[in-house]
Amino acid sequence: QSVLTQPPSTSETPGQRVTISCSGSNSNIGRHTVDWYQHLPGTAPKLLIYANNQRPSGVPDRFSGSKSGTSASLAISGPQSEDEADYYCAAWDDSLNGYVFGTGTKVTVL
Amino acid sequence: EVQVVDSGGGLVKPGGSLRLSCAVSGLTFTDAWMSWVRQAPGKGLEWIGRIKSKGGGGTIDYAAPVRGRFTISREDSENTLYLQLNSLREEDTAVYFCTWVGREPSIMFSWGPGTLVSVSP
Numbered sequence: 001q002s003v004l005t006q007p008p009s010t011s012e013t014p015g016q017r018v019t020i021s022c023s024g025s026n027s028n029i030g031r032h033t034v035d036w037y038q039h040l041p042g043t044a045p046k047l048l049i050y051a052n053n054q055r056p057s058g059v060p061d062r063f064s065g066s067k068s069g070t071s072a073s074l075a076i077s078g079p080q081s082e083d084e085a086d087y088y089c090a091a092w093d094d095s096l097n098g099y100v101f102g103t104g105t106k107v108t109v110l
Numbered sequence: 111e112v113q114v115v116d117s118g119g120g121l122v123k124p125g126g127s128l129r130l131s132c133a134v135s136g137l138t139f140t141d142a143w144m145s146w147v148r149q150a151p152g153k154g155l156e157w158i159g160r161i162k163s164k165g166g167g168g169t170i171d172y173a174a175p176v177r178g179r180f181t182i183s184r185e186d187s188e189n190t191l192y193l194q195l196n197s198l199r200e201e202d203t204a205v206y207f208c209t210w211v212g213r214e215p216s217i218m219f220s221w222g223p224g225t226l227v228s229v230s231p
Contacts, residue, residue, distance in 0.1 A: 002154065035217050037155070044207060044221035045147075045155065056219060088155050092215040098173050099145070099216035104154040 003028060004089055004102035011108040018076040020105045022089030025070050028100060032092040034072040036065055037101075039086045048087070049074060079109045112136040112220040116208035119225030126198050130225055132191040132208030139189040141165060143211035145218055146182060146193050148204035148227075158182075158206075160216045161191070176202075198229045 005023045012018045022034065036049040047056050049065035052072065062077045072091075076083055089102035118130040134142065143166060146158040159172040161182045170182050181194040191208055205224040212219030 032215065037218075039155065044223050045218075046221070047217065047219050050213065050217045050219075086154075090155075090157075096174065098171060099157040099160065101147075101155040101157060 002103045003093060003096070003100050004091065006087075006089060006102040006105045008103070009106040009108065011110055012076075012079055013110045014080060015078050018079050018083075018107060020074045020087055020089075020107070022072040022074070022102050023070065024072075024091060027095040028070075028091045028093040029067065029072055030070040031094060034065065034067050035090045036063075036074045037088045037090065038083075039088065039104075040084075041086070045088070076107070079107065081109050083107060084109050112210050112212075114208050114210055114220050114222040116206065116222035116225045119206065119227045121228045121230065122198055123231060124198060124200055124229055126229070128195045128198065128227060130193040130195065130206055130208070130227070132193075132222055134189050134191065134208075134210065137210070139184075140186045143214075143216075144182075144184065144191045145209045145211050145216055146180075146191075147207045147209055147218070147221075148202075149207070149224075150201070150204040153204075156204075157216065158193070160211060195227065198227075200229050203227060203229045 033051040037045045038048045039045040052067040053065045113135045116132045145160040179197045208222040209218035210220040
């Protein structure tokens with residue numbers, strides 16, 4: 001069972017804003033930066049956001065990340081059909097001495 | 111561009127062993143930190159472990175569920191990463207991904223396509 005908790009699913013219409021939460025603790029998000037990955041089943045996951053709010057080259061600017069205390073959020077402004085995927089937050093955990101993924105959130109664009 | 115290609119998956123019986131390989135190009139592998147991640151059917155992503163570069167100390171960290179059974183190693187002269195899977199259990203059935211850690215502590219910038227390991231009697 002993951003130590004980072006995300007809502008199982010969320011849906012939104014194109015043009016609206018999707019926000020995915022990631023709740024952790026002082027041993028992970030509270031002490032380390034948060035990363036976000038996008039995963040379309042059957043393909044390789046893709047790094048979407050790293051170090052809380054940095055976008056790797058090629059990631060559209062409609063994706064943004066933020067962190068406050070022991071929680072983090074990923075926002076998709078104006079989601080598009082190709083954004084339908086599973087999204088995972090991740091962070092280093094000092095208690096586990098390892099990198100942990102969140103429980104994952106399935107995003108549906110209606 | 112960094113290219114990561116994992117391979118070696120297959121069907122194995124409980125208690126058996128398997129070695130996965132990962133060929134990496136597009137970077138100085140000697141300086142690269144690498145990780146393995148897996149996804150069991152119907153489940154989320156699970157970090158397995160990370161190996162630092164020799165220059166970075168060469169430390170290897172493992173997730174608790176695989177510690178003592180799985181071994182990560184590297185052959186820098188061949189730009190290849192390995193994952194040795196021993197004492198396999200049915201719950202180890204998953205797609206295994208090799209990844210390039212582009213930034214500490216384990217931020218994975220490039221991923222292989224994945225290789226399926228099935229553990230079944």
